[in-house]
Amino acid sequence: xxxxxxxxxxxxxxxxxxxxxxxxxxxxxxxxxxxxxxxxxxxxxxxxxxxxxxxxxxxxxxxxxxxxxxxxxxxxxxxxxxxxxxxxxxxxxxxxxxxxxxxxxxxxxxxxxxxxxxxxxxxxxxxxxxxxxxxxxxxxxxxxxxxxxxxxxxxxxxxxxxxxxxxxxxxxxxxxxxxxxxxxxxxxxxxxxxxxxxxxxxxxxxxxxxxxxxxxxxxxxxxxxxxxxxxxxxxxxxxxxxxxxxxxxxxxxxxxxxxxxxxxxxxxxxxxxxxxxxxxxxxxxxxxxxxxxxxxxxxxxxxxxxxxxxxxxxxxxxxxxxxxxxxxxxxxxxxxxxxxxxxxxxxxxxxxxxxxxxxxxxxxxxxxxxxxxxxxxxxxxxxxxxxxxxxxxxxxxxxxxxxxxxxxxxxxxxxxxxxxxxxxxxxxxxxxxxxxxxxxxxxxxxxxxxxxxxxxxxxxxxxxxxxxxxxxxxxxxxxxxxxxxxxxxxxxxxxxxxxxxxxxxxxxxxxxxxxxxxxxxxxxxxxxxxxxxxxxxxxxxxxxxxxxxxxxxxxxxxxxxxxxxxxxxxxxxxxxxxxxxxxxxxxxxxxxxxxxxxxxxxxxxxxxxxxxxxxxxxxxxxxxxxxxxxxxxxxxxxxxxxxxxxxxxxxxxxxxxxxxxxxxxxxxxxxxxxxxxxxxxxxxxxxxxxxxxxxxxxxxxxxxxxxxxxxxxxxxxxxxxxxxxxxxxxxxxxxxxxxxxxxxxxxxxxxxxxxxxxxxxxxxxxxxxxxxxxxxxxxxxxxxxxxxxxxxxxx
Numbered sequence: 097x098x099x100x101x102x103x104x105x106x107x108x109x110x111x112x113x114x115x116x117x118x119x120x121x122x123x124x125x126x127x128x129x130x131x132x133x134x135x136x137x138x139x140x141x142x143x144x145x146x147x148x149x150x151x152x153x154x155x156x157x158x159x160x161x162x163x164x165x166x167x168x169x170x171x172x173x174x175x176x177x178x179x180x181x182x183x184x185x186x187x188x189x190x191x192x193x194x195x196x197x198x199x200x201x202x203x204x205x206x207x208x209x210x211x212x213x214x215x216x217x218x219x220x221x222x223x224x225x226x227x228x229x230x231x232x233x234x235x236x237x238x239x240x241x242x243x244x245x246x247x248x249x250x251x252x253x254x255x256x257x258x259x260x261x262x263x264x265x266x267x268x269x270x271x272x273x274x275x276x277x278x279x280x281x282x283x284x285x286x287x288x289x290x291x292x293x294x295x296x297x298x299x300x301x302x303x304x305x306x307x308x309x310x311x312x313x314x315x316x317x318x319x320x321x322x323x324x325x326x327x328x329x330x331x332x333x334x335x336x337x338x339x340x341x342x343x344x345x346x347x348x349x350x351x352x353x354x355x356x357x358x359x360x361x362x363x364x365x366x367x368x369x370x371x372x373x374x375x376x377x378x379x380x381x382x383x384x385x386x387x388x389x390x391x392x393x394x395x396x397x398x399x400x401x402x403x404x405x406x407x408x409x410x411x412x413x414x415x416x417x418x419x420x421x422x423x424x425x426x427x428x429x430x431x432x433x434x435x436x437x438x439x440x441x442x443x444x445x446x447x448x449x450x451x452x453x454x455x456x457x458x459x460x461x462x463x464x465x466x467x468x469x470x471x472x473x474x475x476x477x478x479x480x481x482x483x484x485x486x487x488x489x490x491x492x493x494x495x496x497x498x499x500x501x502x503x504x505x506x507x508x509x510x511x512x513x514x515x516x517x518x519x520x521x522x523x524x525x526x527x528x529x530x531x532x533x534x535x536x537x538x539x540x541x542x543x544x545x546x547x548x549x550x551x552x553x554x555x556x557x558x559x560x561x562x563x564x565x566x567x568x569x570x571x572x573x574x575x576x577x578x579x580x581x582x583x584x585x586x587x588x589x590x591x592x593x594x595x596x597x598x599x600x601x602x603x604x605x606x607x608x609x610x611x612x613x614x615x616x617x618x619x620x621x622x623x624x625x626x627x628x629x630x631x632x633x634x635x636x637x638x639x640x641x642x643x644x645x646x647x648x649x650x651x652x653x654x655x656x657x658x659x660x661x662x663x664x665x666x667x668x669x670x671x672x673x674x675x676x677x678x679x680x681x682x683x684x685x686x687x688x689x690x691x692x693x694x695x696x697x698x699x700x701x702x703x704x705x706x707x708x709x710x711x712x713x714x715x716x717x718x719x720x721x722x723x724x725x726x727x728x729x730x731x732x733x734x735x736x737x738x739x740x741x742x743x744x745x746x747x748x749x750x751x752x753x754x755x756x757x758x759x760x761x762x763x764x765x766x767x768x769x770x771x772x773x774x775x776x777x778x779x780x781x782x783x784x785x786x787x788x789x790x791x792x793x794x795x796x797x798x799x800x801x802x803x804x805x806x807x808x809x810x811x812x813x814x815x816x817x818x819x820x821x822x823x824x825x826x827x828x829x830x831x832x833x834x835x836x837x838x839x840x841x842x843x844x845x846x847x848x849x850x851x852x853x854x855x856x857x858x859x860x861x862x863x864x865x866x867x868x869x870x871x872x873x874x875x876x877x878x879x880x881x882x883x884x885x886x887x888x889x890x891x
Contacts, residue, residue: 100112100114207667208678214239215238215660218235219235222662245777248766261324262516268477282307309632309633311326327345328346330344333355334620350625352623358526366475367480369475371456373455383433397487398493410454471511514542525557525558528619657726684720685720687721714744717754728740861889
């Protein structure tokens with residue numbers, strides 16, 4: 097029966113359906129159950145038997161599953177101790193392998209332990225904060241006879257570059273020396289207002305620093321990027337172990353990888369031209385000149401920097417065998433200045449003979465250079481993106497060419513400075529290039545090369561006007577990473593990690609490092625040369641990320657007591673620690689009293705919570721404990737707070753003798769070091785000049801000169817009138833020195849901090865009334881009326 101089929105519905109269950117055309121072929125043992133228009137439905141005893149098996153299968157499966165579960169439970173119960181032991185071992189192995197992975201990835205060091213009560217940490221870092229933002233390492237040394245550190249300084253908490261470092265700012269790509277405010281003397285800061293490209297994006301720079309003449313280190317990378325700064329100046333690196341983070345220039349070695357920012361996209365906005373006409377001879381012809389920089393004028397500057405002869409005082413000449421270049425040169429001079437260019441000698445040489453126009457171009461920064469002295473005119477360095485692109489288009493139309501085979505782009509110049517400036521401007525477009533010196537008989541030549549994906553981006557962002565032949569190399573597949581790039585040690589393009597991330601996601605492979613690297617918008621280049629030098633150095637203060645991009649490099653500009661506790665905790669649990677060196681005693685407990693919070697549901701104020709936590713520390717700490725106390729006493733009045741903080745600190749130093757870090761804004765506590773054995777002072781360093789303060793994020797021994805709370809408030813953005821009023825009130829309070837006698841109470845006999853008056857003053861009548869009030873019998877309404885009456889009496 098070709099049309100026979102088996103179906104199911106909730107009324108009849110399973111059935112056999114046959115069309116009426118083949119109804120005569122139905123076996124006699126089929127039982128008719130339902131008649132349709134074109135078919136008949138049947139059942140059989142055998143079909144119903146199978147239906148019963150099917151409908152009961154789910155229940156039977158559950159029974160079997162439960163039977164298997166009972167068997168498994170009995171087998172597990174018989175070996176539960178072995179399974180629990182194995183689970184514990186696997187958990188330990190998982191924890192240890194995780195610690196090892198983190199230690200290797202972040203450059204942690206093996207800590208050492210001693211039976212002596214000594215705590216020594218060199219270049220300690222915060223393991224969490226350093227992964228999120230730039231970090232300045234700091235030291236701590238507590239000897240056997242030192243128990244407590246009083247840490248003072250700002251309630252937040254020299255690295256310099258040479259003057260030729262080019263900084264990406266909202267004023268343009270400028271040498272850092274040109275950003276220096278007037279009148280700035282050596283080792284001084286001065287306020288500055290500009291935007292820079294930091295590690296977290298576009299950020300504000302607040303101060304400029306001049307460090308005087310110091311010893312410096314210049315590093316150069318494989319692609320030709322270079323930077324020079326002091327040995328202490330930090331830049332973002334990836335060392336040979338794979339760890340990313342800040343490293344000082346003096347710590348770098350050849351083979352380390354440094355971060356180069358790309359896709360910076362921060363441009364100047366200056367287009368206005370101020371042409372102060374020199375005192376020319378009256379016979380010198382004047383021409384019309386534009387008052388604003390446009391793309392045609394920028395393109396003309398590019399042509400002249402490329403193929404122009406610029407040493408003449410009374411004009412300029414361009415020599416080019418490219419018809420389009422000569423046509424554009426003639427057109428722009430005619431349209432912008434009304435000047436018709438002339439052929440000079442050869443047909444390929446076009447000349448403009450005008451001291452007036454040459455002086456105008458000099459105003460834009462096109463100096464009277466020889467070929468090896470050429471650089472990018474200042475007007476271009478401070479211009480918007482479109483104008484910069486037009487200049488580079490003119491430059492590459494003259495001094496640039498493309499490789500016939502792959503379309504890669506080469507710029508040839510005898511000026512090292514020009515090659516370096518072009519390389520950095522290209523970074524602003526997200527284009528990575530390399531510089532390679534080429535030896536010639538006269539002077540070195542420099543080849544700036546743009547390959548592969550970066551060449552494609554050049555064509556998209558800048559391009560050529562003279563329609564050079566473009567033959568782009570076909571992109572290889574993702575497999576090329578594995579069979580070409582990695583075996584041959586080749587660098588993959590910026591696009592390849594994106595393809596690899598997609599590939600890994602499809603295959604379920606974790607590739608968070610690739611993802612983070614693309615999000616960071618930088619690439620790593622190998623250090624190939626390190627040179628020592630000496631010269632004047634400068635720096636910028638960037639409050640947000642403490643970093644800025646100069647010469648393409650990401651440059652750095654302390655979460656202290658918490659990092660000490662974390663380092664101790666990590667060492668105790670068997671982990672390597674974020675420090676260069678660490679020597680610790682065996683610690684039985686770590687106590688912390690940080691932050692400010694209340695417990696409203698329990699009826700506890702912020703100060704009460706603070707005191708409960710402090711009581712727990714004083715009652716349970718031992719000489720082998722580590723204690724972290726942050727800003728104790730701030731939840732109550734100044735006099736109560738400083739008194740409690742002093743007493744707690746003294747008790748910890750003399751009775752408990754645990755290793756303690758006591759951060760405080762009560763500078764009166766620094767006197768403890770002179771009065772109580774085992775106490776030492778440390779502070780967060782600052783640079784102060786006038787009303788300005790720069791936080792250096794360095795911890796050093798000694799006492800800070802102030803808490804700088806008003807300065808921090810100013811940096812946080814409080815209105816100027818508020819911070820000025822705060823400074824005025826602070827000055828009045830400090831003149832009275834209300835806490836001057838703090839620490840003089842060494843005996844148990846009560847003494848007054850101030851001398852009593854010889855004759856007692858007459859008591860105020862309002863005070864007399866307040867003393868006589870019976871508060872237990874005073875109703876709320878009566879209390880309100882009394883307050884109003886007392887207020888009237890006081891005027």
